[in-house]
Amino acid sequence: MRVAVAHNGSAPAPSAIRLLNVSKSYREGERLHVVLDAINAEVVAGDTVALLGSSGSGKSTLLNLISGIDQPDAGAIELAGTRLTALDERARTLYRRRNLGFVYQFFNLLPTLTVAENIRLPLELNGVAAVASERRSLELLDAVGLAARATSFPERLSGGEQQRVAIARALAHAPALVLADEPTGNLDEETGEQVLGVLQKMLVEHGSTMVLATHSRKVAAIARRVWRTQNGHLIEESGISL
């Protein structure tokens, strides 16, 4: 296992993610398809990691496991010292609510809520008062350049705008960890770059850790570290299997 090192090279930073012998496989008829095979890895707080790999290589599966919306077949996952795999379903949900932010390829905004309400949702779930959550949502919308669209419904926005709202929603409650699954996969190159810029800027402002799944090397370049998913293993771009 690699020793976690803070990216500025100073004293070791606290661990944000620890994967301990994590395995996951799916059954396809008679065949067992091993997606993750006893992987071990660690990410320190504030770091950014890109999961690079082709479709079906296990990037999304790993994100799902880290977020607790799926469970590994074996092994353990720790987030900021909390052993996620030891928690029951409800506790995992509440942990996710407080500490995680998601950005999806297909935005997944709630169509029945306005743009501002979508951003307020995680705040409200975390018990932030309405006035404060409203103020915060407007600040974030301002930060992603969409202050004028606060009362619009998502279907009125372009793809890039929707993804910027999704980023604002993911960071609204200042989560310790942001998981992004192909955040530019559904956008044109120029819009994708804009969205990545927004994401990077906001991560720096919030100091959150991020794990980003992508098949694009260009997108992966925004991360400090790059892991490749291949044949059930994680390989750091330096060439060492994790």
Add this chain to the structure above:
Amino acid sequence: MNLLAKTSLRYLPRHPWQLAVALLGIALGVAVIVAVDLANSSAQRAFLGAVDAVYGEASHQVVGGPAGIPESDYVRLRLDGGVRASAPVVEGFVSIGERAFNLLGVDPFAEAGFRTYQIGSGGQGRAWLDLVSRPGAFVLDERAAAALGLDVGDSTEVIVAGKKRPGFLAATLAAEGGRPGLSDVVISDISSAQEWLGWNGRLSRIDLRIEDDAGVARIAEGLPEGSQLLSAAGRSRQTLGMTRSFSTSLTAMSLLAVLVGVFLIYNSVSFTVIQRRPLLGVMRSLGVTRAEIAGLVLAEALVLGMVGVVAGLGLGYLLSRELLGLVTQSINDHYYYVGAASVQLAPWSVVKGIVAGVGASLLAAALPAWEATQAPPRQTLARASLEQRVSEKLGLIEICAIAAIAGGILALVVTDRSLVVGFAGMFLIVVGLALLVPGFVALLSRRLAGPIGRLAGLSTRMAIQGIGRSLSRTGVAVTALAVAVAATIGVDVMVGSFRGSVDAWLQRSLNADMYVAPPRLAGGRAEREIDPLLLRRIVALPEVDHVGYSRSVDVVTSEGVRRLLAVDMTDEYRANTRLTRGDAAAAWAGFDDGSAVLISEPLAFLHNLDAGDEILLPTARGVRGFRIAGVYEDFDTGSGTVMLNRDLYRQWWQDDSVTAIAVYLEDPAEAQAFEAAVDALSAGRQSLLVTSNRDILKMSLDIFDRTFTITNVLYLLTVAVAFVGMVGAFSALQMERIRELGTLRALGFTPWQVGGLVNVQTLGLGLLSGLAALPLGVVMAWILLHVINRRAFGWQIDMSVSPSALLGALALAVAAATLAGIYPSWRMARTAPASAMREE
């Protein structure tokens, strides 16, 4: 309002089809329950009011046989027995103008403490004096008097069993503040009532107020032979009990409509949940817990339920006003004259509606809510996983179906009397069969897709295959609609079979050429008799070949009212009376020699009596047991009929009167001449109804149809619910596919081709619903006929399934499906593929 709640609140108006179907399902279900309940309770209240008005505050009653009680018994009871709290009563039915009334002949001086009367303006002071001093004087409710155009002091004709008697309106009863139920009562002095009814020196009953058990025992011991002491409360209960089967069967019909409503609600709610699975998945990944998701779905159902209930209550009230007229008409036709009743808003009926509407909505939402929370969030995001889960669960669903059917059959087999268990069994079987429908849909679409595809091309194959591959949506919709269509088959076959059985029975029973009787209003009242002198003259008419005499009277037993039908059996009547139990030869021999009686099928079933048993009947010489020789086919609606030899009746009831005669003419072509001759003989003496067998058949079937009008109203409502539900559900299914259809347009499908695809699929869904409904409907009809009607009324009805009922149901399903495809096809034709693909 929190944001989670907002997501629901805004979701439903964006899907108006689902919202409309769900609300309609709830509103119509609640409306039917509330309407039937309000109509039943209002009619029963009117019925009880009418009974209470004539029973008053009596604690007990002394009653006699059909010939009543000698007046001397009352004198003996009051003077010798010292029972001061007693009041003599003569009861009957009269008509004034076109309106019927209950006649209450009383002794005004003995009435204090039994009944209170509030005399209206224009008769005070003199009213009671006129009542006792002027023959034919009577008192009437002031609204009834106004409706008849009578003022106090006016003379009029009072018609009793077809005979006109002079009457005089001595006073009117105040409409306001008076006792309810008196609006349909004519009150006269006892002597006038005796004169009108031809009951000189006789009483119908003696009302008593007895404070203690010892008094009851003492009075009972001292009663002369042929009289019995009954509790007034018990008699009210018995009287009310006569209509219980009728109201129960209406409740059953309303429950059927609710069952259909529940399926529609379930369909709508589960559809809205399934459709939002990806959204629910997003919420779960944002940290919304399972309990919060379940709460959200249930809260949504609660709101839907409440809105539906409000609409349903209003609709139910309006509907109840229409139904009440039908219910009171049926009570008048079959049981007792209650006049016109008005709908009274009973809080309990409203509570039932609320509980049913909200409860059904929550129940319908519970399963989808549970399902939505069980799948891991990762899976809720994937549609394919849902379809896979549904396919995997088919086996489990089928096991549940078989268990439900087995439970239902068991419930029906182990009990043979309980109506409640009968209902429970029926619902279990229906639900069980309904659960088999998704498997049937999957199987059929799998099997048919290939052959149809080869014949009609790839797009048709896609449409048929799509039905089975989207089982999460289509399965529930087809099941819900199959139940709705099945309910229409069930009711249609039930009413059709019943009408067929009654028709066949009447054709057999009505074997004489003509029937002569006083007007029917008085039912089993003793005063309904043909004037003896007139009778002799009619029988002697040259057109008459031979005659069958019958006497029909009601007797009061401790277990309820029994109709006695004393007949001089003609060969024709005997040949057409079908014995369902007992050895026919022995039964007829016992009947002829007067050693036994026959009882009607309902009486036998409802009171668990059979050939060889004994039945206790109050005779003029006290209560006596009569041996039952056999059970005969009958469709009476009261608590049962005892048929006996007229000699036996004369012997024990000392009554030689004749209620009706069945006339066999020398030449059936002389019917008109006979009718004219009877009219000439009876003119000025007694009004008699002379009817041909064909007319009676028609009148009886009219009454049947009137009784079933309410069933037909409920049936049409069920059809309407099914139809609208089907159109809504199928349209919603297609609207949900608009993105997929947009993709097909982008691939090069023309609007026509996409429209064709939509229509083939909705048509397929309609056909599958219709096909699945056929066996389900026939089973439902069988249970309604052989379990529900049998247990409620004791009727034995032969089931006949007319092809028109089945074809009608299929046509309903196909027509709804055709309509359902129109809007999505039109919408697709007008929407650019790019925007269709952007649809949520």
